[in-house]
Amino acid sequence: MSQSRSPIYVTKPFLPDLQEFMPYMEKIWANQVLTNGGPFHQQLEHALCDHLGVEHIALFANGTLGLVTALQALRVTGEVITTPYSFVATAHSLLWNGIKPVFVDISRDTLNLDPSKIEAAITPQTTAIMPVHCYGHPCDVEAIQKIADNYNLKVIYDAAHAFGVRMDDGHSVLRHGDLSVLSFHATKVFNTFEGGAIVCPDAKTKQRIDHLKNFGFVDETTVVAPGINGKMSEINAAFGLVQLQHIDAALARRAEIDARYRTELADLPGVRCVRDSGERVANHSYFPILVGPEYLHSRDALYARLRENDIYARRYFYPLISDFPMYRSMPSANPSHLPVASDIARKVLCLPIYPALSDADQGRVIDVIRGACRT
Ligand SMILES: *Cc1c(COP(=O)(O)O)cnc(C)c1O
Secondary structure, three states, X not given: OOOXXXXXXXXXXXXXXXXXXXXXXXXXXXXXOOOOOOHHHHHHXXXXXXXXXXXXXXXXXXXXXXXXXXXXXXXXXXEEEEOOOOOOHHHHHHHOOOOEEEEOOEOOOOOOEOHHHOHHHOOOOEEEEEOEOHHHOOOOHHHHHHHHHHHOOEEXXXXXXXXXXXXXXXXXXXXXXXEEEEEOOOOOOOOOOOOEEEEEOOHHHXXXXXXXXXXXXXXXXXXXXXXXXOOOOHHHHHHXXXXXXXXXXXXXXXXXXXXXXXXXXXXXXXXXXXXXXXXXXXXXXXXXXXXXXXXXXXXXXXXXXXHHOOEEOEOOOOOOHXXXXXXXXXXXHOHHHOHHHHHHHHXXXXXXXXXXXXXXXXXXXXXXXXXXXXX
16 A cells, blocks of 8 residues: 555546636636626537536526426426435425425445336325436336326436436437436536536427526516526536536546446455446446345445545445435335335445546455455
């Protein structure tokens, strides 16, 4: 182990050279447009539609406001079926709308909402399904849409992890469902410091969302809905335009890191690298492993051992959302109803993956995991 080692975090935000950003700042200072759908906001919306291969995008100040607003835009009420295996913002966006989350277990293959368990959770109050493309691996979008069509439910994807992901038909995963919500938080594959977006299928829906993210204003004197302030600022939008120039290289480096982990951990008893769910273009946003009983140590012992070596892997997603105090008394939050999610939450560990992770530092992570395996 090297002497002067620096900490390795699960992720490190990608930042381009500051000099690349300065001309954009100068433009903002010159035109004095700071927000409210200014020129960089509009440019980034168009650039993202082109890059992602989608029709319409509405930018947001963050992904959580995007989720909250998406539910408002579709007038979702009552109960919504969702996954317990996600970041807590997924279910929080429901509570903020006075909607009752109904948790359904995940599939062991994809770690996404298990379509075969959705129907049993539908009641007369159910109005929508909110699945998550966990780790950027697509849900079974066909099966979910079929159920939604049969029961006349909306589908809102929390696509916070799914930037740039394309299905086996080559189309963006973000084209599925009624709406998809992205996050551009600092820790995500594509970041604008803070930021997010709703991908919508038609201009009319985008217009409604654009009103909702600006207090419900449609013109100077007309307010049509109790909207919120969800707008992305010009500075974040400008930064997004710079980031977009680096995204292909960033994803290529992530792919290399992903491939090396898979090779070097392949023969390790009790360690399973989570596979993708068949996407043609993956984004390698996370590198989750599942630590089983055949491994020499428990998941938490490995987590601690990595920390002793200044490596900060993270247990995404543990605890389950359904185990947090505002959810755990709900009938659907009972762990006996969520056996797969409960099992995965006990085994999962996300290893460091980010474009600036050096080969040497990745080697340190691998050595600790392999070393911890030797008797
Ligand atoms: C990051 C994340 C969010 C929240 O996005 P913010 O931009 O941080 O508000 C929502 N859902 C999932 C699954 C996330 O990972």
